[in-house]
Amino acid sequence: MGSTSKATRPEWIFDGSEIEDTFGFGERAVDFLRRLKHPKSQTGNFELPLFWERIVRRIYGPCFPNKRRQVRTVFILLPRGARKTTMGAGLALLHTVGWERQPSGQAMVAASAEEDARIAYDEAVSIVSETEWLQGAMKPTESLFYLEHLKSKATFRALASGGKGKLGKTPNFVLADELINWEGENARRNWSAIRTGLNKVPGTLLVIITQAGRGQENLAYELLTYARKVQSGAVEDPSFLPVLFETHPDDDWEDESLWHLVNPGLADGYPDIDGLRTMAREAKERPTERDNFRQFHLNCWLDYSASPFVAMPIYDEGKSELGSFLEDAEANQTPCYLGVDLSSTNDLTAVVAAWGDRENGYTVHPWFFLPKDNIQRKAGRDGVNYPAWEEQGLITLTEGNVVDYHFVEAQIEELAARFNVREIAFDPALARNSISNLLDKGLPVVEFRQGWVSMSPAIAELERAILARRFIHGGNPILRWHFDNIAIRTDTAGNKSFHKGKSKDRIDGAVATAMAVARCAAGDSGRSSYDDFDGDLEEFAYA
Structure with missing residues (x-):
């Protein structure tokens, strides 16, 4: 070394x-x-x-x-x-x-x-x-x-x-x-x-x-x-x-002499050196797995935002122009699934639609909402240009200084009327009233909690689609910003959940995307979102 x-x-x-x-x-x-x-x-x-x-x-x-x-x-x-x-x-x-x-x-x-x-x-x-x-x-x-x-x-x-x-x-x-x-x-x-x-x-x-x-x-x-x-x-x-x-974050994680330095059991055959080599090869292409390798096998203490969920150049390969896709999806009534991440009082709310299936991949389109008051202060806080995004039609500003849930509900109703929406997935933590309101109107609302059981298989499916280059997002800059902010937390069983890298980071769009893609995959196959979960379901509780 x-x-x-x-x-x-x-x-x-x-x-x-x-x-x-x-x-x-x-x-x-x-x-x-x-x-x-x-x-x-x-x-x-x-x-x-x-x-x-x-x-x-x-x-x-x-x-x-x-x-x-x-x-x-x-x-x-x-x-x-x-x-x-x-x-x-x-x-x-x-x-x-x-x-x-x-x-x-x-x-x-x-x-x-x-x-x-x-x-x-x-x-x-x-x-x-x-x-x-x-x-x-x-x-x-x-x-x-x-x-x-x-x-x-x-x-x-x-x-x-x-x-x-x-x-x-x-x-x-x-x-x-x-x-x-x-x-x-x-x-x-x-x-x-x-x-x-x-x-x-x-x-x-x-x-x-x-x-x-x-x-x-x-x-x-x-x-x-x-x-x-x-x-x-x-x-x-x-x-x-x-x-x-x-080890230190600056150390060469591929250096096998480093592995031996911090794994004293390797001299006695544990962990298995060939197993470590296999994981290291996979980690070269997958930033999340690279961080897991460094953390769990090289004992490198990392920041939550050490690496993105996926390599952003790979994510960017899905920025193909959507063109008339939305019009075609509407005209053909292609099955559509919505993921909704309602924000707390004054932050971004995200609604993401997903079309497609596991074999051919997914196309997604987001809609973002933010309270209008103090927009410049929020832009400075988050380090992004919200007013410019509003001018470009990428974000909708709602009246007042808190998120207008009724306005968001009305927009979801419009989407359900426009597209063939099979499910609308909500994290119920902040959405009890909205769920009740939309159910009363006959919309197909389902709960999608943010615990390990729900999110780990959802994240796995989203990651698989992105790495397979079967994930089209149209290059929306807000959605890209949210994906770039993701910090992955992995439990000892290898299950993953999304977290913010820093307190000011926003990941709402990425969370809503994972929910929409997971329900899209389940709807296409007729399977539950838990069917491909490898962990022990009894070990994990809902958030």
Whole structure:
């Protein structure tokens, strides 16, 4: 790898230096983990590669003269495929049935969602079930994701950070899993409860294991910022152990030596190097996948707007003049599907029509609406020339300083009278009244929520059409601006959702387009918009 790389990793893990272990607590932690069994291991044993062994020794070895552990908080930043879940379960068991357990102590794994909590619990149960000397020592309660060590009454529990349940009052060990996914008010509240609870008793340990995320307005980035300061020496805090494997946005993501630098498990065959090479080849043509590769496999922390949804030169290939298309669609009564993204009080509202099918592609046409008052201020705020777009007939200004929903409804009625509109898809979040009004008039309105279940397959179909050069949009500059503003958020299952890159960005037209195209595809095939969704539908809730 070139000397210009800004990637970092903890060199103490690889340099063979001595790790303090005056009382042998690091050695006994390693010994406990090595004595465990794991059903998915080729050898049947709990595999402890060198880099994880060194991390464990560094957590438990250094102690004060009174034998109290120096490290109280660990922040581990590792890419996908580093066997974080297995290690998390092993450490939790170390504090439940191993040397670090306390009588009636509480060890917890806090995940972002109940499904992830179940994965953590199942991992711990599978280890216990395979380890002969633990069989009979632990009592599982599957409905609560709960394990109890019968002799000491120490407990292990896996919980969802974003849930409404309490995480416990006095835990002695907490593993916070994939902190990048901890979002929402409940997650923040539970994080505060965790930190407060850990401070109530001596000798507690908080281990954070996560991969890189995006954006800076989140809990994970706040802690990463502190971890970087401790790692660099800008902050002296021996109680906080940073273990950061990360690359910089300027690094050459195609350089395989970089992959090895930040994926310590590659030396032991995980993740699979050939799989990484395949993903890297695909990422060359797909900016979104390139960002996913950099984030999840190279641990590069990105801004939400790191790359566009699709490469804009590819998007621009669909700017062919529509000519008489609208007149022909009207005359022939070609099936048409509308996507509507109603804005909040004073922003853009978008209505997008889509015609076509999955085989031949889609043609779309947008209509935009914006309150007239303070138009110059809005133009300055958003960095675009709204008055010029209004003069060109690309945007309709409605009277007043807030969006006129009744005016938009009237325009939708006109479109339904003009074209063969089969469905009108609304995000119901801001559109309850409009939905009710249009349904009362007999129009074919459907709800299209903005959660993972709805949007992920819609985004996938839209992306497929654009990359296949089967997406015609006529070069509308407002719609292009919205597509260029898209930031893609991808969950750990690979499902995508649209977000603004920056707070001032507008993506309403792109959202409405995805809705219209998705309903067009479903209407053409007779299939539900969820039929091609690869994820676990029970894992995702509507927004």
